Amino acid sequence: MSENFEINHLPGRTIHHEGQTYLFFSGTAYLGLPQHTDFQELTLDSIRRYGTVFGSSRNGNLRLAVYEEAEAKLAAIVGSPAALTLSSGMMAGQVISNWLRAQHATFVYGPSAHPALWHEPTVTLPTLSFADWSVQIADQLRTELTGNRSTGPVAILVNSIDAVRSERYNFDWVNDLPDDCPITLVVDDSHGIGVLNDGQGIWPEIAHKLKDSQIRLLVTTSLAKAMGLPGGAIFGDADLLNAIRQTAFFGACSPMTPASLEAYLKADTLYAEGRERLQRNIHLAETLLLPTGLFHHAEGYPVFFTKQDGLYPYLLDHQLFVYSFAYPTAADRANTRVVISAFHESADIERLAELVADFKR
Template sequence: MKLFFGGTAYLGIPFNEKFKQLVLEGIDLYGINYGASRNNNVSLDVFAHAESEAAKRCGAEDSIIVSSGYLSAQLVIQHYFQNFRFIYAPDTHPALWIGQPKPPVMSFREWVDQTVEEVNDSNEPVFLITNSLNNLFPEIFEFDWLNEILPDRRVCLLVDDSHGIGITGEKGEGVYSRIPRLPNVETIVIASMAKALGVDAGVILGTKKIIDKLRTSPVYAGASPPSPGVLLAYVNAYAIYQEELQKLRSNTKFFTGLIGKIAGLSYINDFPVILINDAYAGNFLAPKGIMISSFAYPDPKGKPLNRVVLNSGHSKIELRGLAEAILESQEQGIRNKDNRQTNS
């Protein structure tokens, strides 16, 4: 039996029996899909209901739900790119790109300092594009730096919260409510709902004014919506999400308590991703039946980036076995390093 500690199903929704039952009930009511434009003169009330729920849960005035996280990003990007100068933060996902931009290679803090200065020195409207966090090298970003932008500068901020929505914030509301509200800064948050929330869809969060503008986009009009039955499950699953979030946080606290603050492991509180600073950890764990996220990034020809991703479905026994195997791998890595130094 192999144990899997990778992927992005942080709340274990794809295999949650209660959620699956809600999906089946939704499909029985609405069918498998609804292949018509949201601007059609005939529509289903579940779409508006789901968007109202998403906005309320995330602390926004309004939202749009589309068929994927990619589409949510492109709907916003294509609506704004002609009237703003785009400034990309490091490690922005290709779904947020238009053309072939070159996101800078630097820390988020360095980008913030550079960007604030750049915006304040310019009079043209700018569109800032960033992530809410870094899930590869675990770090959750703050946005108080927006207060440093001069009040007469016109700014639109787009934040990708795909790895935060559902698991960060007090009740999994994500980043939207943590971003300062400033009169000169329009804030839009987009996210894939296919990760923690387990729904094949994408969401756009913003003020009613912004969302109403985006509903006029040809991209919105021309795209089919997500499965209405699955959206009905999302609407009715708030208690399930909260239950699984508490399980995830319990698992994260339990696991980080086992591994402690030993050298070679990087993580932050209440976020279920642990970076193992050993390129060979995945090779060590695989024969033990433990599969972690292990791939080369950002250079596909470089050394593997090894991360443990926890979810709410992992048992305490599985987590204890994982911790013991990781600690053993770290000890083995130290011994190998010492042997290499001795032989050199």
């Protein structure tokens, strides 16, 4: 069981706990934006203009132009036709699940699909690996359609990556899905946007595979990770997002804070610098950590997963804090992973590598 730390400041390169300073290799601020003083200043300037929150429906008769401006920019960067922001990544997934439920869709979940995509408080997820599940899903759907057990719309809901075990998923299987029923593919890309594919995330990869398909694609994301923004977003075709926007569920949602979106509009240089630093740090970590054989790691991704849970207390004893707790529920197995961020310095990663090497010995 991991020891719980309680602190009273934003984690950055270091955290301070009970008089001790620890190097911090956890969290999901991959680009280091929340810790960046220039990004903080942009946000503070925007708060002076927009306040801390916009307490109104996005579908009201008074609207702020910053939402459409930021959504157009998000869509352009990702490469999708349109984008829609919400107050969190969880809300982005839930507004889609609510919309699909109203269409009486049959929900088909991939392994470890994030709870943001669940249409009920508890769902049964496949226990297969993603690779094994993806090989079978097309034939499974055809069998169900042939047996008339599912004649309505089908929603397939998956993650874009195993963010815990640092495994990138292959999406070639979407080309084999049946084309004789309406299918909506919903992909949670919370850990990919801002990091993978030069920051575009999973959208261009899957959209290219589906370019001649009738399958509808929706990508959801939390913007609170690499993007450093308190909110979430949905990417998809404009007509699809407009239909979702017209639902009572969306109309009743409090929107994302406009100050954060204005800061995003002004932070191009900071995002570009953050991605450059992050990729440089990931490369250094790959060079130093992977030869130990202790880690599972997707190339270019800032997470290094290990089954050696004893690494956590060892590093903690040497003033280095890494991710290690049960997820997504307390009943799940604890997992240990090292998270690299743009705010790390080369010396931090070198110190981490020294300790990992000592642990292995």
